[in-house]
Amino acid sequence: MTTMSAVRLPGDSTVEHVTVDVPSPGPGQVLLRMRASGICGSDIRAIYREHLGHGAEAYQGVVAGHEPCGDVVELGPGVRTLEVGDAVAVYHITGCGSCDECRIGYPIGCTSPTRAAHGWQRDGGHAEFMLAEAVSCLRLPEGVSHVDGALVSCGFGTAYEGLLRAGVSGRDRLLVTGLGPVGLAAAMLGKHLGASTVIGLEPNAERASLATELGLVDVVITDPADLADAVGDATGGRGCEVSLDCSGNAHARLAALTHTAARGRCVMVGEGGRIDFPVSDLLIHKQVALHGSWVTSLGHMAELLDLLARWGESPERVVSHRFALADADEAYAVAAAGASGKVVITWD
Structure with a gap:
């Protein structure tokens, strides 16, 4: 497969279905086959209705979705921490890696111009495949589902x-x-x-x-x-x-x-x-x-995934609607109505 289906958000409460190239992982990156991708209230507030964001919330016309979870299908050069077949949740912001916030595990607070969030400034999870930094990927513990992982990536975190x-x-x-x-x-x-x-x-x-x-x-x-x-x-x-x-x-x-x-x-x-x-x-x-309080840290996200497995708890319980990627229009309309539980796009 050289191309894939994906979704962008042009504003005006509209979902745009597009066909884009399947990316290849560079050094330190992995290619994920998406299994679940949540719709967040921030997507509705600052992108879907109209592009209100600036700075960290400035939408750059990329593939939408900042709550991704999937399976590793290809490793980029130098990746030693993951293996093909690993199921991973993704911390959805990549920072500069050297500022004070990044050093303590909070790329969300990075102010470098290189900072980029999936679904905002770099391609996100509303596609069949997604590129991610290996350092941002956390293996799902046994008993934690792909949907659980997607929810932890932002909302539960x-x-x-x-x-x-x-x-x-x-x-x-x-x-x-x-x-x-x-x-x-x-x-x-x-x-x-x-x-x-x-x-x-x-x-x-x-x-x-x-x-x-x-x-x-x-x-x-x-x-x-x-x-x-x-x-x-x-x-x-x-x-x-x-x-x-x-x-x-x-x-x-x-x-x-x-x-x-x-x-x-x-x-x-x-x-x-x-x-x-x-x-x-x-x-x-x-x-x-x-x-x-703004999002979470990479360390606390890993901690929460572990706790969910130990507690036998499933964030998936709060999901009220599931949609295929082809039905993303309906998924966003349901989420925007503000009367549902969690709305998730899934490939399961």
Whole structure:
């Protein structure tokens, strides 16, 4: 095969099906046959509807998809860490490798002009094959599926990083605002990390219902006006020790901060938008720690893959829709509607 089917996102809520050459791996690279490729909320927000991104989110007209997982089919010169046939998840950003952020395993924070993310500045996973750097590929442990690996590549990794930033443990009650795919991931992983109670705020009835059906959230609130009573009842009026906003919505962010307990930790993960709040009342006087958290590190991604295998947990549980690459138009339309669980393109 010398050519392959692929998908690009020209904007205007449109999917463009194209035929491109199958690439060949260069030094330090591998060629992957794609097995699963997720659709992320960032794809919808900053690329699919219109090209809003700049800097790290500037879309360069490449093959879409920054949540790739596949099988190694060809090794480039010098690759010694992988073998043909390995199933791998891909850390979706390649940095310069020498800046402070890269050195501690966070290429997401690299500011070098050479930094490139799959699906944004370099070809991503919405194609039959994809080139990846060997250093960015992590073998899937036994029992972890290709779809699991794709979800860890961004959404679940992002949720895990936010929970680590807050130091979630069995001492904590956790509030998650926004139960889209990342919020569902935060609820699932928060439980495994020990959160004694998980409260979720999700106005969309379908997403709220999915969270309930999956058993990921102890209390699901669909009307924001009911959140104060729910948190009060669950915490004796104290508030949640940890809150995580996964929505990017200004009102939800404010709710997360408002219902964080004194000396608690609030983490903002949802991208875009703004927030305005009374700093003295909600932050200083409550002595709350407010964190921003962006994707995860290569090391924490590897750690999460290992934990999923040890826990016997499957991120694939939050997938509500699967599509073939040929049906990517429908896949993006479903994801853009904001009423689903995770939407994934698969070749299985």
